[in-house]
Amino acid sequence: MLFRNHPRGLPVLFFSEMWERFGFYLMLGIFTLYMKAGADAATPAKSGLGLAPQDASDIYGTYIALVYLTPFIGGLLADRVLGYRKAIVIGGVLMGLGYSGLAVSGYGPLFFLSLLLIIVGNGLFKPNISTLVGNLYNNEEYRSFKDAGFNIFYMGINIGGFVCNFVAAYLRNTYGWGYAFLAAGVGMFIGVAWFLAGTKHIVEADVIKPAAPGDQPVGALLGQVFGPAAVFAAAGWFLPPLIGGPGTTVFGTASNDAFLFACLPVTYFYYSLWRRSQGEDRERIGALLPIFGAVIAFWAIFHQNGDALTTWADRYTRREIPEVAVPFAEAVGGVQRVDTGLRMVTITDDHGNPVPGPDGEPRKELGPDPYFDNVPVDRRPPPPPPACAAEDRPAATAAECEQLQTKLVSTELFQSINGFFVILLTPFVVGFFALLRRRRIEPSTPAKISLGLFITALSTLVMVAATFVTHNGHEKGSALWLIGTYGVITLGELCLSPMGLSLVSKLSPARFTALMMGGWFLSTSIGNKLSGILSGLFTLFEHKSGVFLINFVGALVAASTIVLMLPRLRRVMSKYLGE
Structure with a gap:
């Protein structure tokens, strides 16, 4: 029923993307937690990297930005050289290797090499599988179902994103971080195998468009874009401290400066592509570029789920599991155990930063697990007996002490809320717009995108309210605040993301489809880097509502910008697409 009235290739791409996103979001759900987690002497496999919160946010923001910047290259190579299917297979294999590398690496060269493999692999996989979805609907028989097809495809993304966090929680709580990262790699390899098995159903969609007279060769084009990008990145890294003194930055860290400076020539490339184009190509590209600019605000807010909202879930949300629900939670792998007894713990400030002692090293003292830092003493469960603190306790005593530990919902499971709502709401959203289409009052695709941005602005106000109800995080709040905002x-x-993919595939000039899809992901990339910057501010604002209010204003301005442009966008779509 789900795929009725749609091309036979859609289930192939649906499940391939589902498994790819399973790996991607599994890794993303535990990435910040893994970087911030300290050493676990009792179980070394459960030891994290022990990075400071701001360093973890910096790496997170850079990774999530680069992973969506490389689709520019991947789209170009698929358009001109590789074809879409070959690019997808190569990208999937590289991502699987990257996740598997994280399973065996600490904080060293292999850690960064693994991230690089994921970044490059995603650049080859992500834009091209979306382009294939769009190409399946070029046949007149399916053309009117394109928006619905992208909504269904998007549901596949989120089935993977929903399931993966339960797998991650079970594996990292039971065996350690490495097993969870390895599961991401296995999921990616399953996705590649499924894609290869069904490739006969998408052959017709894998068409390399011939270059038009005047189009630059791929090598020259990459040199034109990424040569200046490298120069600008170096300028962003080195110039601020040379001008303002050691430690001076423009956007908070040297990596932020380098990345955002590097985006300037890439952004200029798209502007120059529009400026050099003529006639229909010029109008089509000119309609897409403002959309690319506006959706930066959405991604800057949305991908704070892996950092700021994960921090909120970890430190400021009540996660105790009622005893009656513990067996079910254990069955799905969602239990995190913490000890109320006294043990050596690192002292942190209100923002999670280690407090240095007289020798400059982080201060440690006897205390309960940091989860209880903002739980009033009279609401904490009683500590276990002193025998539980003995390292040489017998196995029977160890089992009894384990039963006395407080059972919490694993933090990464909150990341599944978004996937759950996508799966739940997609049929209603698709049905609602189908009803409007039958009545000939369906909004245009750009209007849907502006509506999505307005709704996104409203979501940030839920978290503003949460900061006040929890007295700025001094008390833990209900999980309903996160459920509500998600x-x-x-x-x-x-209303925005699948519609944006659909709009790019419909409105792009034929020979630039994957390249313009790369432009969509460039917007995602810039937004993602901003999400890391904003999440970093979360630890610096005196009142935690500050970041969420910035999010609100940004989404509102972006939505209003698209609304003002709707007459022009409708004119272009009516002229070239008959919509």
Whole structure:
């Protein structure tokens, strides 16, 4: 029923993307937690990297930005050289190797090499599988179902994103971080195998467009874009401290400066592509570029789920599991155990930063697990007996002590809320727009995108309210605040993200389809880097509502910008697409 009235290739791409996103979001759900987690002497496999919160946010933001910047290259190579299917297979294999590398690496060269493999692999996989979805609907028989097809495809993304966090929680709580990262790699390899098995159904969509007279060779084009990008990145890294003194930055860290400076020539490339184009190509590209600019705000907010909202879930949300629900939680792998007894713990400030002692090293003292830092003493469970603190306790005593530990919902499971709402709401959103289409009052695709941004702005107000209810995080708040904000932003996401993919595939000039899809992901990349910057501010604002209010203003301005442009966008779509 789900795929009725759609091309036979859609299930192939649906499940391939589902498994790819399983790996991607599994890694993303535990990445920040892994970087911030300290050493675990009892179980070394459960030891994290022990990075400071701001360093973890910096790496997270850079990774999530680069992973969506490389689709520019991947789209170009698929358009001109590789074809879409070959690019997808190569990209999937590289990503699987990258996740597997994280399973065996600490904080060293292999850690960064693994991230690089994921970044390059995603650049080859992500834009081209979306382009294939669009190409399946070039046949007149399916053309009117394109928006619905992208909504269904998007549901596949989120089935993977929903399931993966339960797998991650079970593996990292039971065996350690490495097993969870390895599961991401296995999921990626399953996705590649499924894609290869069904490739006969998408052959017709894998068409390399011939270059038009005047189009630059791929090598020259990459040199024109990424040569200046490298120069600008170096300028962003080295110039601020040379001008302002050691430690001076423009956007908070040297990596932020380098990345955002590097984006300037890439952004200029798209502007010059529009400027050099003529006639229909010029109008089509000119309609897409403002959309690319506006959706930066959405991604800057949305991908804070892997950092700021994960921090909120970890430190400021009540996660105790009622005893009656513990067996079910253990069955799905969602239990994190913490000890109320006294042990050596690192002292942190209100923002999670280690407090240095007289020798400059982080201060440590006897205390309960940091989860209880903002739980009033009279609401904490009683500590276990002193025998539980003995390292040479017998196995029977160890089992009894384990039963006395407080059972919490694993933090990464909150990342599944978004996927759950996508799966739940997609049929309603698709049905609602289908009803409007039958009545000939369906909004245009750009109007849907602006609606998505308005809804996204509203989602940030839920978290503003949460900061006041929890007295700025001095007390833990209900999980309903996170469930609420994820529910609202998911509705905005369904109006924006699949619609944006559909719009790019429909409105792009034929020979630039994957390249323009790369432009969409460039916007995602810039937004993702901003998400890391904003999440870093979360630890610096005196009142935690500050970041969420910035999010609100940004989404509102972006939505209003698209609304003002709707007459022009409708004119272009009516002229060339008959919509």
